[in-house]
Amino acid sequence: MKKILPFFSYLFHPIFIPLFGTFFYxxxxxxxxxxxxxxxxxxxxxxxxxxxxxxxxxxLRTFGKVDNIMLSDISQRKIPLLLQIMLLSILIVKSITIDKFPELFYFLFGGLLSAIFAFGLLFLKVKSSIHMIGMSALTVFIIGLSVHSQINIINTVMFFVVMNGFVASSRLEMKAHNKKELLIGFLCGIIPQLVLLYFWL
Incomplete structure (x- = not known):
């Protein structure tokens, strides 16, 4: 099982979360x-x-600013997170606007807020799990879509709840985070999504 766990860190890498969210949308x-x-x-x-x-x-890797895609070191996270903030901002202002895709807009806006929180925490020398930010946000979004569309997808919801556990275990197994960092990431991802549900449910 320990050999399989790292697979979940790659399958549910934060870079894929907006695509997964769009697919379910x-x-x-x-x-x-x-x-x-x-x-x-x-x-x-x-x-x-x-x-x-x-x-x-x-x-960034060419210039020696990062060494791997998991960004385990706090000092290597600032530029990628700032880039993510910029790209998400462009996306929701120019493309995924509230008038065209309201549900997806709020999902990505929640992701933007989570990225800002994670970026701010870096200046306090606090590392949050970006994997858990993505997974918890995606899970809440899928639940919200189910309620909004009045479609019973309990099996899908349960799958992603379980996947949150597998991803967390994967990050621990890879020694990328401790339990505190996983919890901080989980909260950074889930709180903005829960708050924004009020605006589109």
Whole structure:
């Protein structure tokens, strides 16, 4: 089991969370969108939240600012988190706007708030688990979509609740975080999403 656990850190890496959220938004949301609109939506998400961060990561690694994609060291997290804040801001201002995709907008806005919290904590020498931020936020979003669309997806919800545990165990096994950092990350991810549910449920 210990050999399998690191797999969950890569499968549910924070870089993929916006894409997973978008997938479930399209799958569960009952609003009508054309295939073209869905395609453009996914292309925007992939470019801004995956391809650009990956490109910047390799640029930072070239200059010796980061050493691996897990960003275990506090000093290596500031630039990537600041980049994430900038990219998410661009996404919700220019593309995933509240008038076009309200539910997804609030999910990404919650992610932006979580990234700001995590970034601020770095100046207090506090490291939060970005993996847990992503997983807890995604879980609340899926629950919110289920309630909003009045669709029973209890098995999916339970799956992601369990995955939160597996990801947390994975981060402990890889010695990337301690329990306190996992809890801080969990709270940083879940609180903004719970607060923002009020605006779209």
């Amino acid at each position: 399209v799958l569960i949301n009952d609003a009508y969108f054309s295939f073209y609109q869905h395609l453009v939506l996914f292309i925007q998400i992939i470019i801004i939240t995956i391809l650009l961060p990956v490109a910047f990561f390799y640029l």
